[in-house]
Amino acid sequence: MxxxxxxxxxxxxxxxxxxxxxxxxxxxxxxxxxxxxxxxxxxxxxxxxxxxxxxxxxxxxxxxxxxxxxxxxxxxxxxxxxxxxxxxxxxxxxxxxxxxxxxxxxxxxxxxxxxxxxxxxxxxxxxxxxxxxxxxxxxxxxxxxxxxxxxxxxxxxxxxxxxxxxxxxxxxxxxxxxxxxxxxxxxxxxxxxxxxxxxxxxxxxxxxxINLKSMADPLPVDHAALAEAQTALRNRPVWIASSTHQGEEQSVLKAHQRLLRRWPDLCLILAPRHPARGQEVADLITEAGMSHSRRSAGDAPAGQVFLADTLGELGTWYALSDIVFLGGSLRPIGGHNPFEVAHSGATVLSGTHVTNFAETFSGMEELGAARFVSDAADLAEKVEALFSDTQGREMACAAALEFAQQQTDKLDEIAARLITTLELSA
Missing domain, CATH: 3.40.50.11720 (3-Deoxy-D-manno-octulosonic-acid transferase, N-terminal domain)
Incomplete structure (x- = not known):
């Protein structure tokens, strides 16, 4: 009953x-x-x-x-x-x-x-x-x-x-x-x-x-858009802040202002979690006194900040840099998927609020593929350290790829278990 x-x-x-x-x-x-x-x-x-x-x-x-x-x-x-x-x-x-x-x-x-x-x-x-x-x-x-x-x-x-x-x-x-x-x-x-x-x-x-969100396949890359962006950037150094939420962009922009003092031609690719917030984030960039271009307007990367306020293009932007800060983590939101970044061969920076991916971040940190930051000053310091230490940055990126490859076998095990338990057959 x-x-x-x-x-x-x-x-x-x-x-x-x-x-x-x-x-x-x-x-x-x-x-x-x-x-x-x-x-x-x-x-x-x-x-x-x-x-x-x-x-x-x-x-x-x-x-x-x-x-x-x-x-x-x-x-x-x-x-x-x-x-x-x-x-x-x-x-x-x-x-x-x-x-x-x-x-x-x-x-x-x-x-x-x-x-x-x-x-x-x-x-x-x-x-x-x-x-x-x-x-x-x-x-x-x-x-x-x-x-x-x-x-x-x-x-x-x-x-x-x-x-x-x-x-x-x-x-x-x-x-x-x-x-x-x-x-x-x-x-x-x-x-x-x-x-x-x-x-x-x-x-x-x-x-x-396993946390399936940490098992995602590599994000798709639009190779035409990637080539256009690379041409526009002309070998400028680039770092990325992706999946940011309200209240986090200010910290990212403060970090970028500090980094510009050492690398005046540095470009930040800023991709808010919700592209509908594009105008709000654009206003924050203007208020911070920085120039920017905007993807939703059809722009290629230009200015001190490139606002990537579109859906489905993160894989393309990740291919432009090996330093990525993941948002949803400076505030108690739970964090976002570092596995997608690891698949791209980039090292991950994140705030400490990562309850949604605690096990994933723990494994990545242990391998040296991810680092935690506490605020804008700490974020700038960690990005600066990665840019300044080429060998250390390459080791961190290699660790990220190694971590991504380790997870593939686990996903195959889950698939096999589901096939058996649900009595599916070839």
Whole structure:
């Protein structure tokens, strides 16, 4: 018998689905998503299912979660050449970035709303043989209805916030009911494995995995844009600050002002996490008294700061420098993925707030591939030290590449475990 909170949610979602649909459709329309694709939220598929091949469905919510599984899909696809893949996510941004990096035999759809009608239509059309959910995507009906369809199920990169854990602890029967659907749960660390078992997951099905966000494939490089940027820079020294958040750009710009005293032709490539903040960041650069050019205006790198306020081009900018500061870390945001930087062969500088990637940064720091900074002055000092010590910088970059290569075998192990547990076959 399903627990009362689950039954109450089924009833409520049936009533609320028209309102949720209107809200989601409007949100996607503002992002220029065609109405036909927005209807995927109601379970109306725009893609085709080849009934002659098995299908593995991956569901992720956000940009980071979606991109984190692309490398895993690629690995599983290499082992299962006759299998097709579906990845669902909730946002227009994630759909756009997935489209640019889509693995072979894979297609994207917007995830159906967690309500009876949308899920019935979605599952009837796609009939997944296996379903792999990412991080904390524990929508009750999506899980139970997928389980009822007969699909084998896994939760990878499992991570629950403190607030989520507290909510599930207040509904122990419902927590067990949700977690029991999974044939395998791979957590980001040992502590999370213990937490999920304490919530009622069968211990034999729970194991520590890896942080998939630290396993991403190398970012794509636009070689034409790279050549244009290299020509524009004319061998100027370059450092990069990427994925910065509000309140961090000021520290980065202060560090750059100090560095300019020693290297007047130094260029900073500044890539805010959210390109929509481009004008705000441009104003900060002007207020700091520095000249800049702006990618969203079609500019090539010029001036003291190049504002890279576009999506999907970080791989190109990382190819221009071997010193990268990663934002989201000078403030308690949790940090961003250093593995993408390591893949590019650059060394990483980061603030100390890296709870989202604690294990990854620990391994990189141990190898000498990453260094922590505390504030603007410390950031300037660390960048200056790297520019001044060519041999030390080359060793740090080599350590970053070594770290990236070490992770590849771990990802292959996870792919093999999923294939076995979910009873997929070549």
């Amino acid at each position: 399903a627990p009362f909170p689950y039954l109450a949610w089924v009833a409520a979602s049936t009533v609320l689905v028209p309102f949720a649909s209107r809200s989601e459709t409007a949100k996607l329309a503002r992002a220029d998503v065609p109405r036909s694709r927005a209807r995927e939220k109601l379970g109306f598929a725009t893609g085709q299912r080849d009934a002659t091949q098995p299908l593995v469905w991956f569901h992720a919510a956000s940009v980071g979660e979606s991109l984190s599984v692309l490398a895993l899909i690629t690995r599983i696809g290499a082992a299962l050449p006759d299998t097709q893949f579906l990845i669902t996510s909730g946002t227009a941004t994630s759909a756009d970035l997935i489209a640019r990096r889509m693995p072979p035999r894979c297609q994207h759809q917007f995830a159906p709303l967690d309500a009876p009608g949308p899920l019935r239509r979605f599952l009837k059309h796609w009939c997944p043989d296996a379903a792999i959910f990412v991080e904390s995507e524990l929508w009750p009906q999506m899980l139970r209805r997928t389980h009822a369809s007969g699909a084998r199920m896994a939760l990878v990169n499992a991570r629950l916030s403190t607030d989520s854990v507290k909510r599930w602890q207040q509904m122990p029967a419902t927590a067990r009911y949700m977690l029991d659907v999974f044939d395998l749960i791979l957590t980001q660390n040992d502590a999370m494995a213990e937490t999920i078992v304490s919530l009622g997951a069968p211990p034999a099905r729970v194991a520590r995995g």
